[in-house]
Amino acid sequence: MSRLITRRNFLRTSAVSGSGLILAGCDQFDFLADKSGPARQIMERANVLTYSVQRAVIGEQTLAREYAASEIRQGMRPNGSVDPTTPEYLALKEANFAGYKLTIKGLVDREVSFSLAELRNMPERTQITRHDCVEGWSCIAKWTGTPLGPLLDMAGVKSTARYCVYHCFDNIQRTLSGDILYYTSSDLIDAYHPQSILSYGLNDEVLPVSNGAPIRLRIERALGYKQPKYLHTIELVDDLTPFGKGRGGYWEDTGYDWYGGI
Template sequence: MSPLMLNRRRFLAGSAALGSGLALTGCDQFDFLAQRGNPVRQALEQANVLTYQSQRLLIGDQTLAREYSASEIRQGMKPNGSTEPTTPEYMFLRAQNFEPYRLTIKGMVEREVSFSLAELRNMPEQSQITRHDCVEGWSCIAKWTGTRLGAALDQAGVKAEARFCVYHCFDNIQRTLAGDIFYYESSDLVDAYHPQTILAYGLNDQVLPVANGAPVRLRIERALGYKQPKYLHTIELVDDLRPFGMGKGGYWPDNGYEWYGGI
């Protein structure tokens, strides 16, 4: 990988971490980042849109993330974020070795479909050794195995008016007096149909561990780590992200991260 690409990846990761860190520090001087109508926050959001549009033009829709050799896997994939959902539904599925699990695709589709874990494993398999880049500043090379998301979407028949996939997860990342807040993320259809975007059920030639997102974790390989949602159960095709969460397209974007998260 060229020094220019490496520096670009580091800059983007650092920028996302900085923005999110300011929003979540709790310091009074940065309270404006939590105010959705604040002109400074709006300016930052417009910068995110510009970054997204610029990267699409510079990189291209089908450009692949770098893949590595097996000899470059030197450690296990570091678990981070939530590592053990505690909702009754997830705990039941885990106790049953995820045999009752279903992945549902719904929304702006010709037909709602769902797949068991066995059915996903029987679809054409794809493995790739890629580098996971986290906004916390660490990276890890790992081998991911799964089936292409695009192929699963085609079985549902994505309608022409759909623009985004919203990814709903079992991950109760935050508990409040009003109840659990569940992790969700989203992508445009370009990333959803990218040839390296897979529904991963295997990690380093083993069954995907719970700590890393079992039974299914999405891999969008040209994006930062928070765009790789774990514990995935539903994919919803939509034309607008505003009805979900705080309307920014994901749990962390709702809290100040960049939505696109591309690298």
């Protein structure tokens, strides 16, 4: 198969084609826009089934494969946005991220914030893992950062929380009505997974801007679009529908699978 037909292009084309048919007035495709319709509900249940099967087969705490340093053959390939231009991010970058804060809020006992220096001074984890992109390429790299689970415990996650929503500085799309900022989400199982780290180091160097500085979340059992770059806020919620188009992430809003597990 030609590499020009990537998984991302296929998903994007499928979503756009479906939208175009609806806008063109083809009544037979109206069910695609009806979230309460039976066909849409079947599609939603299929995603839930896939997620449930993967959870049952893989297990909640099973680790993603880790590699030897000798298997790192190249630098980590940047992808997506490589240099956000939001004023807040530009100011932080100019000051070498001295004023950066990671905030955990929402359904927590207490809102907490951590500077980059504080995150770097916490117990760290280093892991050499393979990044799998939905476009079809992979890259092995070494990531160093602070495990997310203990930070969530510091905030005190409420029993009603079901998801973490990850908010980023990344203005991945610019429109006439303003910037659209990247976001994605995960369940608490992935958030508390031992390999889920707030990475500030890449291949024994400070995480570059092109790869998500100052903080990039690594959820190692998921595809690349579930590894948000330029992260600034983690919001604990019980429902994903208030965010974006209600699908749980920027790419998920265009038709990508929410779980994105591998």
